[in-house]
Amino acid sequence: MVNTKAERLFSGLIGEEYKWLHIMLPEATKMSTLIGEFVARSNKLNKEQALNVLEIGCGTGITTLALVNSREDICLTSVDNEPTMLNQARKLLSQWIEQGKITLIENDALSTLRELPPNSVDIVASAYTLHNFINSYRDRVLAEIFRVLKPNGVFVNSDRYALDDFEAQTQQVQAEVKRYFETLSKMNRIDILEQWIIHLFSDESPHHVMRTSQSLQTMEAIGFHSIEEHYRHGLNALISGTKPKDS
Ligand SMILES: C[S@@+](CC[C@H](N)C(=O)[O-])C[C@H]1O[C@@H](n2cnc3c(N)ncnc32)[C@H](O)[C@@H]1O
Numbered sequence: 086m087v088n089t090k091a092e093r094l095f096s097g098l099i100g101e102e103y104k105w106l107h108i109m110l111p112e113a114t115k116m117s118t119l120i121g122e123f124v125a126r127s128n129k130l131n132k133e134q135a136l137n138v139l140e141i142g143c144g145t146g147i148t149t150l151a152l153v154n155s156r157e158d159i160c161l162t163s164v165d166n167e168p169t170m171l172n173q174a175r176k177l178l179s180q181w182i183e184q185g186k187i188t189l190i191e192n193d194a195l196s197t198l199r200e201l202p203p204n205s206v207d208i209v210a211s212a213y214t215l216h217n218f219i220n221s222y223r224d225r226v227l228a229e230i231f232r233v234l235k236p237n238g239v240f241v242n243s244d245r246y247a248l249d250d251f252e253a254q255t256q257q258v259q260a261e262v263k264r265y266f267e268t269l270s271k272m273n274r275i276d277i278l279e280q281w282i283i284h285l286f287s288d289e290s291p292h293h294v295m296r297t298s299q300s301l302q303t304m305e306a307i308g309f310h311s312i313e314e315h316y317r318h319g320l321n322a323l324i325s326g327t328k329p330k331d332s
Pocket residue numbers: 091092094095117141142143144145146147148164165166167170192193194195211212213214217218
């Protein structure tokens with residue numbers, strides 16, 4: 086049976102104190118910047134209108150901030166299903182929310198996408214969210230992203246894309262665990278360390294793990310073209326795909 090139910094993995098301590106991730110994994114901050122730069126370079130599909138961007142899984146708003154600062158003509162809608170994260174995003178982004186440049190939606194990604202008309206979004210952007218999804222849910226989300234994008238619209242994702250080489254993947258995860266221990270035990274935060282280790286087991290589980298070649302194949306099967314890996318550092322990769330003009 087295909088699973089379309091959203092999980093809530095950030096409702097506890099790791100959501101409340103999400104800032105620690107960016108200390109343990111400085112690469113995550115860089116990936117947010119890269120998403121902003123990617124959107125800044127993107128061509129507008131309709132010169133008369135604002136660039137309509139949908140962000141999946143805005144969390145505390147770190148990538149949202151990079152997106153909203155990427156260009157003047159952006160109109161951003163960001164969705165997340167976790168109130169703990171969204172409350173932090175609301176504080177961080179209050180000035181842009183007041184200006185009407187960002188709309189935050191509390192809902193799960195798949196339901197939000199399903200409510201949108203086809204061919205209505207210029208760019209769908211996401212950071213470190215899709216890898217959290219159960220595989221069947223992720224496939225549904227990707228198909229919906231394709232449906233809501235305008236022809237020539239782009240999906241861009243900076244995320245944890247697991248390596249196809251299992252041995253290399255294990256080495257990366259071991260290095261990650263070591264970094265978590267070094268950072269959090271030094272800070273006496275064994276409580277958060279425990280939660281991140283549990284979370285890592287979820288990321289690496291067969292029904293969640295987002296393996297790179299499988300992900301690119303799924304995107305291709307859905308209909309995306311010009312699928313490209315623009316940047317990679319370890320497990321962190323920036324990947325984009327375009328909806329063909331004539332679809
Ligand atoms: C690791 S955080 C990344 C946050 C942010 N994009 C960043 O770059 O820091 C993943 C976020 O995705 C959200 N999320 C996970 N599953 C979701 C779903 N099914 N629908 C909407 N949001 C989801 C979580 O609540 C969490 O805030």
